[in-house]
Amino acid sequence: MEIDSMKTPSLLLDLDRVKRNAARISDITKRNGVRLRPHIKSHKCIEVARIQTAGHDGAITVSTLAEAKAFAANGFSDITYAVPIEKGKFGEAIDILRGGVKLNLLTDDAATVTDLDNAAGKADVKFDVFLKIDCGTHRVGVEPLSGEALSIPRQISDAANLNFAGILTHAGHSYDVKTVEEVRGVARHERDVMVDLAGRLRSNGIEVPTVSIGSTPTISHADHLNGVDEVRPGNYIFFDAYQATLGSCGFEDAALTVLAAVIHRDRSRKRLVVDAGGIALSKDRGPIHIDPACGYGHVLDIEGNETGMRVTSLSQEHGEIDAGSDEILDRFPVGSRLRVLANHSCLTAAQHSHYNILENGKIVEKWKIHSGW
């Protein structure tokens, strides 16, 4: 199908770029001798995960149990649910485990370890459980130098119905810095605090099967990964305006755009409005700490070339664009097609039901997005 006969708004996914992005991180992990366990929350798509895990052991990371179930139903059998577990989800997790999947959980809460051990015992199952470490993001996890960083691993190891899987962290704060040099610093710190903690646990007699780290910026810029067992980047498979602005990739690596139609043209204010609004793009504000004028996405023409325009404002089904000049306005009458390279591909993808796969300038397939909880 031709792009300009597609319904708008809809997602376009550039397959060549996806394959190139997959190969790039695959190479980094092979060169460093670490397991690649990509975070599929960024795309929620079976076909994309198959591209990512080709040549690897098929391990994946998920952010919801709905993702775990959808991927388990499609042959993925080693899944880490990388959000701290809480008791309301024990039943569903047990069901997934009983379906024959190795579902790894994580926690940073001693009371939850006790509850999970009891629930696993009653259900006659065993869970592999990571301790979540806060390596500086301050979102979830325990501090690596805290007493809990030693006591919870021991508690998990000693629990009758749990296996201690290791320690896991995510350097989310690598998104908040401004330069590649700062990303490198975060990457070094993420690795070093984890390797240090693993050493202290081992010298305290606690086996640490896996040291798991990962974010797209830190994997893109790590100087080495000695002492690390696996990495869990997600966003790299599509990249986006955020990562390109941060220097993790070039804008020509960003694989996901939203096709939109011009629905309004205002010559006096030199503005365009498209039918991709806050739902189609998401309201993620992007890398405003680096590019205060980033708006809600770069505006490309239908071939994918930069027009110089940005989406400046969003309402539910309207995206407002500053065109700036009459020359630009002349190019895009009402009914024209544009493509928006969104700020944050993970959140944009999650707004849609499927990807339209773009290869050699044509739409060749539709791939489903497994949303919900």
Add this chain to the structure above:
Amino acid sequence: MEIDSMKTPSLLLDLDRVKRNAARISDITKRNGVRLRPHIKSHKCIEVARIQTAGHDGAITVSTLAEAKAFAANGFSDITYAVPIEKGKFGEAIDILRGGVKLNLLTDDAATVTDLDNAAGKADVKFDVFLKIDCGTHRVGVEPLSGEALSIPRQISDAANLNFAGILTHAGHSYDVKTVEEVRGVARHERDVMVDLAGRLRSNGIEVPTVSIGSTPTISHADHLNGVDEVRPGNYIFFDAYQATLGSCGFEDAALTVLAAVIHRDRSRKRLVVDAGGIALSKDRGPIHIDPACGYGHVLDIEGNETGMRVTSLSQEHGEIDAGSDEILDRFPVGSRLRVLANHSCLTAAQHSHYNILENGKIVEKWKIHSGW
């Protein structure tokens, strides 16, 4: 079902509040003798639209053709698609019309009128077409005092395959003001420019069947609606933190909350993290121009009482909450349930597949949300 056995995150909809909000706007329209054509983009739910339109003629407004199709399939036969039409959607609009639905379109673009007339002629259908007016929001529409405000209605009236349906506006800028008195000013202006334009069109010999206005803030505070034929408020059915902060309702009128589970508790930073993040809540920033500390939503306990906390930061599946005190932290260990009254109910609802209907403290039904494009 009990609330605390629900999966998280999930939407809770308080049915009594929905009915009360529906009755309130229904009364205003009856008292003012105007047609109520509620905007169902706020909820995308057949059952909610039936509550809204009870005692009225069943006319509705939609923001996507997917909504139009879903509601047409469920018995709604008078539908205004209130986003400017562009040629890529002509075919789908013709299909809906042929299905026996009165689908009203709108435009602000003379070239599109010509194209639409040609397409309707080829398909042997007739469309009812509104001129979209910009009453001050500066999003879409023509200026009421511009030449196009007279020429496009004449063009539509003269077109062989189009009926001129009237003039339509939306005072979206009523969301951007700070006080109820300012909302009243926007409401007066919205009404007066439209009634004035209708008069000028009529004195130019152009029949104006319908003068259509509407937003939740302006309908809530209009002093009178003389000269107006129909109103299209949407958000009022649920209200939200935005409208309560703006004074369109009280916080006790807000009907939609997101049930979430505590997944992390941090005593040193006095923080909680819940499993409702940027996808479950949307990243709408809310009424920050009035309440700079509004964050991404008020945090309520499971009974729906304010806790004093706000969601301060969002990532994909994590919502971060400043708890402020040890007393609050003691109340909410990992595994506790909280409810988040989101900033903007329309965008939050659009993130989910269904509402869980809450009546007398229990979940009594599930109602589907018709998303997508």
